[in-house]
Amino acid sequence: QVQLVESGGGLVQAGGSLRLSCAASGGAFGSLALGWFRQAPGKRREFVAACSWRGDHTVYAESVKGRFSISRDNAKNTMFLQMNSLNIEDTAVYYCAARQGDVNLLPGRYDYWGQGTQVTVSS
Numbered sequence: 001q002v003q004l005v006e007s008g009g010g011l012v013q014a015g016g017s018l019r020l021s022c023a024a025s026g027g028a029f030g031s032l033a034l035g036w037f038r039q040a041p042g043k044r045r046e047f048v049a050a051c052s053w054r055g056d057h058t059v060y061a062e063s064v065k066g067r068f069s070i071s072r073d074n075a076k077n078t079m080f081l082q083m084n085s086l087n088i089e090d091t092a093v094y095y096c097a098a099r100q101g102d103v104n105l106l107p108g109r110y111d112y113w114g115q116g117t118q119v120t121v122s123s
Contacts (some may be wrong), residue, residue, distance in 0.1 A: 004112055005093065006096050031053050040092040069082040093116040098110060
């Protein structure tokens with residue numbers, strides 16, 4: 001059983017940056033595809049970014065492409081999401097997720113989830 005814990009959320013002004021981390025334990029982290037999702041109040045959980053187990057295949061939502069960067073350190077069982085040029089529409093609870101197999105954009109295809117970390121972008 002894989003446990004995931006996010007950290008790094010907070011309050012930031014529009015145009016600023018944050019770096020989210022996701023620490024994993026309890027499983028074969030290096031064999032899992034990883035993803036970041038977010039959910040704003042009253043909205044569905046949506047895909048943000050994902051990377052393969054080796055980190056050489058990454059996928060981004062169009063809304064964050066060029067601003068966000070996903071990476072992982074398998075030696076430290078940790079995944080990151082560097083978020084730059086944040087805007088108010090990025091305000092949401094951000095979740096990390098993991099699954100066996102290749103990257104996937106659908107939240108229902110992920111087996112393990114963290115508890116989420118709040119990101120709030122102010123104007």
